[in-house]
Amino acid sequence: MGAMIKDSTTLEILVQLNKRFDAESLPEMIELQKEFEVFSSKRSLQQAFALLGIVPTDWSERRRWYKFLDFLKTYPSDLPKVNGHDRVIKAFKDGLSAGKPIPISIKCHSAADDPRVTVAKGRPVVFTIETHLIVSIPTTPGREVRKQAAEVAKKRRAAKKK
Amino acid sequence: MTRGLERVEMGTRPGDAEFQRVYSDVEAYYGARVAKYGATPRGVDWSCQATQSLRFVQLLRICDFAGPFALNDVGCGYGALCAFLDLRYPDSRVDYLGVDLSRAMVSRARRRFRRAGRRFAVGKASPRLADYSVASGVMNVNVGYSRAVWEDFIAAMLQDMRRTSRLGFSVNFMSDVVAAPEAPDYLPATLYRTSPERWIPYCEDALGCSVETLDNYGMREFTLLLRCRENLANSPLRH
Numbered sequence: 001m002g003a004m005i006k007d008s009t010t011l012e013i014l015v016q017l018n019k020r021f022d023a024e025s026l027p028e029m030i031e032l033q034k035e036f037e038v039f040s041s042k043r044s045l046q047q048a049f050a051l052l053g054i055v056p057t058d059w060s061e062r063r064r065w066y067k068f069l070d071f072l073k074t075y076p077s078d079l080p081k082v083n084g085h086d087r088v089i090k091a092f093k094d095g096l097s098a099g100k101p102i103p104i105s106i107k108c109h110s111a112a113d114d115p116r117v118t119v120a121k122g123r124p125v126v127f128t129i130e131t132h133l134i135v136s137i138p139t140t141p142g143r144e145v146r147k148q149a150a151e152v153a154k155k156r157r158a159a160k161k162k
Numbered sequence: 163m164t165r166g167l168e169r170v171e172m173g174t175r176p177g178d179a180e181f182q183r184v185y186s187d188v189e190a191y192y193g194a195r196v197a198k199y200g201a202t203p204r205g206v207d208w209s210c211q212a213t214q215s216l217r218f219v220q221l222l223r224i225c226d227f228a229g230p231f232a233l234n235d236v237g238c239g240y241g242a243l244c245a246f247l248d249l250r251y252p253d254s255r256v257d258y259l260g261v262d263l264s265r266a267m268v269s270r271a272r273r274r275f276r277r278a279g280r281r282f283a284v285g286k287a288s289p290r291l292a293d294y295s296v297a298s299g300v301m302n303v304n305v306g307y308s309r310a311v312w313e314d315f316i317a318a319m320l321q322d323m324r325r326t327s328r329l330g331f332s333v334n335f336m337s338d339v340v341a342a343p344e345a346p347d348y349l350p351a352t353l354y355r356t357s358p359e360r361w362i363p364y365c366e367d368a369l370g371c372s373v374e375t376l377d378n379y380g381m382r383e384f385t386l387l388l389r390c391r392e393n394l395a396n397s398p399l400r401h
Contacts, residue, residue: 031380032212035219053203053210 004068007142009061014106016054021092021104023130033096039089045069048089075138077117084117088135091119095133104133111138184315185286187305189263192239201240201270207303211242213381214298217334218246220376220385221296224332230255232292234326236319237300238262241271244280255279261288287322295323295331302336304354312354317364323388324369330389335361337382358384 005013021029032038038048046066049055056065075084082090095104105124118136123129192206199205208214225231235243238260247256260275260282262268271282283289300319304312323331338355358375365371370391377384 027380028213028216029380032216035216036212038212051210051212053212 004071004142005056005061005064006058009056009058009065010108010139012056013054013065014108017106018124020052020054021106023103026101026103030096030101033093037093039092039096041086041089043089045072045085045088048092072117072137075117076115078119084137087117087119088137091133091135102131102133104135106135106137108139109136111140114138180311181315181318184305184307184311185263187307188303189265191303191305192262192264193266196240196264196266196270201274203242206239206242206267207299214242215246215250216379216381217298217383217385218243218250218296220379221298221332221334222250223376223385224296224330224387224389225256225294226329227251227254230257231294231329232257232290233259234288234290234292234295234323234331235260236288236295236297236323238271238282239264239267241275241280241282243296243298244271244275257292259283259288259290259292261285287319288326291326291328293327293329295327297323297331297333299334301333302354304352306352309354316354316361320361320365320369324371324390327390330371330387332385332387334383334385337377337384358386361386 019025032052036051037043038051043051046069049069050066055062069085072085072088073083077084077087079087079090092104095101102121107124109118115138117138120134120136121131122134124132124134195207196205203209203211203214206214208217225233233256235241235258239262241260243260244258247254247258256279258280260268260271260280262271262282262284263286265284268282268284276282288295297319301316307315320333323333335358336353336355338357358373358377362373362375365373365386365388369388371388372391374387374389375384376387379385
């Protein structure tokens with residue numbers, strides 16, 4: 001998300017995710033988790049989402065999507081000693097196996113505000129009255145990342161000239 | 163609602179020409195799907211591998227894995243059930259025959275899975291008698307035919323499965339509890355939805371089976387497990 005995959009792909013993936021884990025689809029996801037342990041420590045997020053078919057329709061974006069999921073291992077989370085990748089898995093695993101499962105929503109927040117993957121209960125959008133488990137991924141807009149990289153490169157070139 | 167079924171029960175199947183058109187359109191439909199999406203769950207109209215596998219779990223409840231058995235997979239597609247059997251029942255001894263109308267599907271299935279105990283054939287029905295038969299999703303896409311014609315087609319498929327199964331067979335259907343506008347958008351518009359009550363009497367009375375319904379696996383569909391009460395393999399079906 002952000003610098004790693006296209007904005008349009010991010011939106012597409014968010015729609016797919018939020019549709020598969022909404023109140024209507026939740027019973028199916030609970031059964032899948034019960035039967036196959038889709039989300040578990042034995043399986044990466046790449047594997048879990050591939051099993052669920054949560055992938056960009058644009059083939060050229062798939063590799064980047066999988067790379068992004070793997071890159072979440074470098075993100076911190078709201079739990080001590082748990083990286084962002086494992087935190088997402090834990091959120092889905094715990095959420096789907098809870099006594100009374102609730103819908104799960106994925107959203108993004110500014111990495112500048114909070115660089116951690118966070119999980120909380122709440123209402124993801126103003127028009128819903130249901131409480132969701134909200135998994136939020138820190139994101140930096142692609143344009144911003146490219147701008148920062150360009151500035152770093154510019155400074156490096158200037159330093160070389162001196 | 164019952165028009166199509168009544169015609170079959172009375173022993174007057176639709177004309178051969180009409181059935182040929184249905185078979186030909188089904189073949190064309192799935193040929194196009196696999197050409198577009200390849201040997202993937204989308205290529206056989208399922209949303210993902212996980213849901214496809216959950217359907218296999220239900221369908222295979224008809225089988226007794228305690229010993230070796232022969233299994234017909236009707237509408238086998240690209241042979242996804244083979245991969246599932248290998249993964250889920252690695253020690254089982256299943257003599258598998260996958261049958262599909264689509265040559266393109268069977269060709270992909272052969273490329274991926276053909277080996278000893280894993281065979282494939284192009285056709286409308288299994289050419290052999292097996293202990294069990296399963297069919298996943300073959301009743302769902304009506305390729306634009308009326309409900310009556312499609313139900314004739316389903317009844318004919320069930321008869322074929324009954325005729326070629328010694329112990330039992332299983333099929334799944336999309337449930338009619340979901341209104342069309344709420345259906346997931348990846349599904350085609352020409353879906354056949356029904357209820358267990360629509361097919362249970364037919365399977366019990368005309369096919370001589372005892373029926374168990376599975377509808378509690380989280381999906382908007384149901385699976386019928388049909389156990390053969392008597393061996394009808396070599397005798398004509400009652401109408």
